[in-house]
Amino acid sequence: MGNCKTVCREIEESEVGSHLSEMAEGHLRSCRNCHEFNDSRVKLRKMVAGLGAVKAPADFDFRLRARLVNEEGNRPAIFLSRKQAFGFPSVVLATLALLVCAGLAARVLWPSNNNSTVVQSEPAKIDQPAPPFTQNRPAEREQVAKGPDRIPNQTMIRNEPTDARQRRLAVQGAGRTTAVITKSKDRVATKDFSSGQAPIVKRNYSIVGNETAAIFPIEAAEPMKISLDYATGISRTISLPPLSFGSQQVVSPGVSQMVKTSAKGVW
C-alpha cells in the first residue's frame, strides 16, 4: 500500500513520456490497480496536451496598438483631472477668499450712501419758508410737544417735501448753522454736519500780561438757545445757560480786564 501511494505520486509528478524509476516500474508490473492508474493518467495527459496552442489573430498587434494609443489619449485627461482634482479645491478656495476680501475692501473704501443720513448744512436763514413734510410711517414719528416759548428768528421747517423714507428734524439755533437731520426707516437719527461747509470761527487771542483776549465772538452773558422744529409743526426750544469754564469769565472784546483763569489754565 505504501508503495502504491509512492508510485502513484511519482506517476502524477512525472513528465509525459518520461521513464519512471526502477522501483515504480517493478511495482507496476506487479500491481494491477497502479498499472490501470498509470495507463489512464498517461492517456488523459496526452489528450489534454493534444489540445495544442491557439494562435492570436493576425490583427492582434494592430488592435493592441490602437488600444494603447487610446489609453494614452485618455491618460493625460485623467492625469490632468487628478491633478486638477488635487489642486482645484485650493484654487476655488483662494478665488473665494479673494472675492470676499475684495468685497470687504470695496465696502470699506466706498461705503454705500443709500438711505444714509442726509445732511444739509446751510447758513442760518431767518424767516425762510419751510418745505412741506410728508411722513408715511407713523411708527417713526416723534411726538414732541410744543415749547411754551418760541424764540423769534427761528426757522421752522414745515411741510417739507420728503419721500416715504425720510423725516427731517430741523435744529436751529440763533446764529448757528442749520443742521437737517434725515432719518431713514431703518436707521436711528444722527447728526452729520459734514455735507455742508462748517462755519468758520476766527479766534484771535494772545495772552500777554493784561491784554484782553477775545475768545469767542459770542455773547457769553446771554443764554444759548436751541430750537427744534418738527415736521408736525411742533417746536421745542432748549435754553442753555451762559458758558463758563470753571472760574474763568469770558470778557467782552474791547474791555480791558484781567482774565482770570482757572487752575486748569487758559483755555
Added chain:
Amino acid sequence: METLSSINELSFPAPLRREVISDSTSDHALLEATRTGDQDAFAELVGRYRNQITSYIYRMTNDYDGAVDLAQETFVRLYRAVDRYQTSHAFSTYIYRIATNLAISELRKRKRRRLVSLTGFFQSTDGAEPTEFDPADERPLQDLELVDAERRHAVQRAISTLPEKYRAPLILRDVEGRSYEEIARILQTSEGTVKSRISRARDFLREKMRAYL
C-alpha cells in the same frame, strides 16, 4: 585601456540592429527598453507571448474572442505597470500571473451572470461548476479526424467545467508544460498545493472523460 591621441579616434558603438535585439535580448532587457520608451521592444515582447497568453486564456475561459480581448488587456496592464516591474521574478511568471487573474475574474463574472439552465441540475458535490448534461453518443465512429476534433472539444468542455482553482494549474502543467515551481510562483502558492490540485483536477477529468479513455 587604449589611450586616445586625438578626439577623432573616439568612436561610438553602432546602435543595435533590431535583428540582434530579437535574437538575443532577454525579456527583462526588452522590458527595460520599454520603460525608457522603446516601442519596438514592447512590440517584440508582444510578439513573443501573444500566442501563449491567448491560448492559455482560451483554455481557461473556453471563449476565443473573450480570450483575445483578455490577452490584449494583459499586455495593456503590463505596459501600464512597466515602471513597477521588478526583475526578481521571471518575466513569464509575471505575465502569466496577470493573465491568470484576468481569466479568473472573467470566470467569476460569468458565474454571476449565468442563467439557470436545465444542465445546471448536474452539480458536482464539491461545489464545482455545474456540469452539462452530456449523454454518451451510442452511434458508431465515423471519420477519425472528426473523432479527434470531437475528442478535443470534449476535453475542452471538460476542462471548462473544472473549478477555477483546479483549472489553472492543470492547464499550466498539462497544456502549457510549465514546471511545478513556476506554477507555484504564478499562482502564488506552494508546490505541494499545486501538485495536490493538479492531481484532483485529473481525477475530475478522468470521471468526465471516461468514455474516451
